[in-house]
Amino acid sequence: MLSVVHHPAYRAEIPEGHRFPMGKYSALARVLLREGIVREGGFIEPDVASFDLVTAAHAPDYVQAVFDANLSREAERRIGLPMTPSVSLRARAATAGTLLAARLALANGIACNTAGGSHHAARDYGAGFCTFNDVAVAAAVLLAEGAVDRILVVDCDVHQGDGTAFIFENDPRVFTFSMHGEKNYPVRRAASDLDIDLPDRMEDEDYLAVLEDTLPGLLSRTRPDLVFYNAGVDPHRDDRLGRLALTDEGLARRDAYVIETCLRQGRPVTGVIGGGYDHDVERLARRHAHLHRAAAAAIRRPGR
Ligand SMILES: [Zn+2]
Numbered sequence: 632m633l634s635v636v637h638h639p640a641y642r643a644e645i646p647e648g649h650r651f652p653m654g655k656y657s658a659l660a661r662v663l664l665r666e667g668i669v670r671e672g673g674f675i676e677p678d679v680a681s682f683d684l685v686t687a688a689h690a691p692d693y694v695q696a697v698f699d700a701n702l703s704r705e706a707e708r709r710i711g712l713p714m715t716p717s718v719s720l721r722a723r724a725a726t727a728g729t730l731l732a733a734r735l736a737l738a739n740g741i742a743c744n745t746a747g748g749s750h751h752a753a754r755d756y757g758a759g760f761c762t763f764n765d766v767a768v769a770a771a772v773l774l775a776e777g778a779v780d781r782i783l784v785v786d787c788d789v790h791q792g793d794g795t796a797f798i799f800e801n802d803p804r805v806f807t808f809s810m811h812g813e814k815n816y817p818v819r820r821a822a823s824d825l826d827i828d829l830p831d832r833m834e835d836e837d838y839l840a841v842l843e844d845t846l847p848g849l850l851s852r853t854r855p856d857l858v859f860y861n862a863g864v865d866p867h868r869d870d871r872l873g874r875l876a877l878t879d880e881g882l883a884r885r886d887a888y889v890i891e892t893c894l895r896q897g898r899p900v901t902g903v904i905g906g907g908y909d910h911d912v913e914r915l916a917r918r919h920a921h922l923h924r925a926a927a928a929a930i931r932r933p934g935r
Pocket of ligand 1: 788789790863865905906907
């Protein structure tokens with residue numbers, strides 16, 4: 632079975648009608664159970680991240696302010712979520728979840744979180760619905776432990792992974808790759824190790840061709856001990872914030888392609904869900920489940 636990390640605290644309490652689709656985390660867990668990707672009682676639950684863990688990639692003052700649910704109005708506005716104890720706990724749970732999924736990926740070849748991919752969070756601030764950069768924390772912890780020497784971040788969320796790029800801009804051990812809508816948030820970009828800007832309304836075939844032209848060479852060149860794959864579903868044509876025009880089939884093919892290509896080269900993969908914005912939370916959860924379906928199919932393949 633695929634290892635899937637989930638924590639009930641991923642779904643924080645925020646005001647009814649808030650534009651962030653918080654319900655998608657619990658809805659995704661239900662989809663995975665319904666489809667038999669995870670057995671009843673089969674989710675792996677992390678302990679929420681400690682202060683020391685989160686400071687592997689974030690400034691202590693910022694981490695403390697989030698832990699205390701005591702951010703300035705301006706810092707809160709930049710994140711776009713009210714920094715309550717529930718939202719603070721969610722950030723700690725998701726961060727621990729991605730680290731746990733990464734450890735499971737190192738052991739089993741692949742593992743997924745049902746949250747994560749908070750790629751706009753930088754060292755001393757959060758932004759764009761991202762409080763702690765879970766992938767950056769997990770990468771920094773595993774590097775510090777000596778569990779891995781080289782990491783590749785493959786960020787296919789439709790927005791640039793600016794926070795991750797900022798955090799690792801001077802760290803040659805982490806290669807950051809982001810492919811995203813050229814006209815999308817954030818306006819002020821960081822420099823990833825590789826950025827690919829995609830034009831508005833790009834469709835499946837063109838999108839997949841870019842990925843197929845890029846990923847195999849990138850894996851051979853960087854030879855990562857671990858890949859973090861941000862499978863944001865906001866490139867979907869119906870996404871409220873996306874600007875691209877992928878179909879569900881296109882997203883499913885993308886996820887299968889990334890996972891298979893990494894595994895074929897012997898590179899373990901940690902899947903995180905990234906962004907996705909749809910008023911219909913159930914439909915959105917089914918869309919995020921493409922990642923877990925692809926990962927479950929990969930693990931069932933003979934020889935693994
Ligand atoms: Zn996004």
